[in-house]
Amino acid sequence: MELGPYILLASLEGAVTAAVLALTAVGLSLVFGVMRVVNIAHGEFFMLGAVIAWFVAQTVGGHPALGFVAALVIAPLVVGGIAAAADMTILKRLDYDPERTIVATIGLLYIIQQLTLMTYGPEARPVEAPFNQRLALPWFEWGEEGFEFYFPWGLSTTTYKLAVIVAAGVVLVGVWLMMARTRIGLLMRATQADRDMALAFGIPVERVYALVFGIGAALAALAAVLIVPIQQAHYLMGADPLLLSFIVVIIGGLGSLPGTVVAAIFIGLSDGIISVFFSPTLAKILATLLVGLVLVFRPQGLFGTRSS
C-alpha cells in the first residue's frame, strides 16, 4: 500500500477511537464541570458497560442485533444507577471535597475492578456486532494516464465501524440538546455556575449531582457498548479510556464540553495516525507529557478560554 491510502486507513481507525473517546470524555467532563469532582473510577464505569453488554448479549441470545440493542439500553441504565448510588452513599458524605473524593474514587476503581474479576473472571470475551459488512474503499489518484480509480488491497472498513461514528455523533448532539434546551440541562448549568446560589433558588442540588454523576457514567458505559464488538470485554480495559479521557478533558479545557469534543477528535485521530508510524508507547509518552505541560503552562486547556 502506498502512503495515501495508508493514512486514510489510519484516520478511519482513528475516527472510531475518537468517536468512542468523545463519549467517554464528555461524561468525565460533565462530572468535572458541574460537580468539580475528578472521577478516577470513570474508566471502570466504561469497563462495566462492556462487561454488562456481554452478560446481556449472553442472556438474550437469538439474533446478535437483539442482544446488542438490549445491551445498548440496559448497560448505561445499570451503570448510571450504580454511579448515582455511589454518589449518594459516598461522595455526598465527603461533601465533594476535591482531594478526598479523588481518594474515594480510587477506592471505587479497585472495588469495581476486583468485583468484576471475581464474578466475570479474567478472560476477554467478545460481543457479536449486529451487522458487520466489510466495505472496500476506493482510492483516487492522478496517475500517468490521468485520473485513476482503484481499490487498494487492505483499504477497507466495516459498516459497523461507520455506524459507531454516526451513533456517537447522535448521542453527542443529544447531550448538547439536553444541556442547552431542556429544563434539567438548565438546572445543571445553574448548579455549575454557582452551587450556593442554585441551592438558594430551590434547585435540588444533591439530586442534580446524583443525576450528573449517573449520566457521566452512563455515557462511558454507552461508549463501551459501542466499542465492545470491536474490542473485547476485559476487567482491565478501563485503564486506557481513563487515561485518554483525562488527556482529552485537560487539553480541551476542564469542564468545557465543546472543547472536550474537539480535543477527543484531535487526540483520537492523532493517536490512530501516530500509532501507525511510531510505537504506541512513544505516542502515549508524548500525550501524557503534553497533558502535564498543558496543565502547568495553560491550565485553561488548549481550546478553552480562561474563566474567572
Added chain:
Amino acid sequence: MSATAKSLTLHLGLLAVLLALQFVLPAYHHGNLARIMVLASYAVGYNILFGYTGLLSLGHALFFAAGMYGMGLTIQHAGFTPAPALIVGILAGAVVAAGLALLALRTTGVAFLIVTLMFAQAGYLTILYFGEYTRGDEGFVIQAFDRMLWGIDLSNPENRYFAAWGLFAVCLLICLRLVRAPFGKTLVAIRENEERVRMLGYNTFAHKLGAMVISGTISAAAGAFYGLLFGYAGASFASVQYSIFPLLWVLLGGAGTVLGPFVGTLFMFYLIDLSSGITTAYLLIVGLALVLLTLFAPQGLTGELRRRVWRWLP
C-alpha cells in the same frame, strides 16, 4: 516527662523493639517485617509531602522507581558496586523530584495531583519504552554476587533485616527531626493556610520545593534499597499502583504523624497477606480500605490516637 522526651522515648523504643524482633520472629514474618520497614520508609517520604505539607501527589512511584532503576541499571549495565549504585539511585530521585517540583508546584490542588500523575505515567511508559535495558514489565534480577555491600551479603536474611532496619531508622529520625525544626513547622503552616504564611513573609515556594525534594529523596532511597535487598527491579514499581500504595498507607496510619506511615504499612501489609489466603482479588481490600477511611477516619489510626489519647504525638 516533657512532650519531647515522651516522643523520643516512643520512637526510639519502637526502633529498639524492631531491632530486637529480629532475634525472635519466625522466618516468614522476619522476611515480611524487613519488607515492611523498607516500604514504610517510602511511606515516611510520602508523608512529608502529603501529611505535613498538604500536597497530594499521585506520582511518587516515579521517585521510588528513580531510586530503584538508578541503583539497578548502574549495577546491571555500568558494573557499579552497591555503595556507589545506591548513591546514584538516591541522587537520581533527588534530581527527578526537583525537576518535577519546579513544574508541578506551579499548579495547586487537583491540577497538582494530575500533573504528578501524568509525569509519573510518562516515566513508567519510558521504562517500558527502553525495554532493551530495563526489560520492561518482566524486570531484571540483581544477582546475589552483585549485592555485597562492604563485604556484607545483603541477600542473607539477617543482613537484609539489619539493612532495612537501618534505612527505616534513618528515615524515621530524619522525619522526627524535620517536623520539630522551624522548616517543618513552616510546612505545617503552609498546609493549614498557605496564603497567610506568604503574607507573613515566608517563601512558600522554596519551602514546598524543599519538602518535595526531601520527600522524593527518601522515596528514592526506599526504592534503591528495595531493589538491592530483594534483588529485583521491575516496571510495576513505577506504575500508578505504587503511587497509590503510600497514599493508602499514610491515610490508614495517619497523615501528618511520624509513626503513621509505619503503622499503616504494617497494618495494610498483613491485611493483604491474610486476605490473599481467601481471595486473589486482594486489591478489593485496598479499595474498600480507601473508601472507608475517607468516609469514617480521615485522620487514620495514629491520628485518632493523637486526637483521643496522646496529644503530644508529633
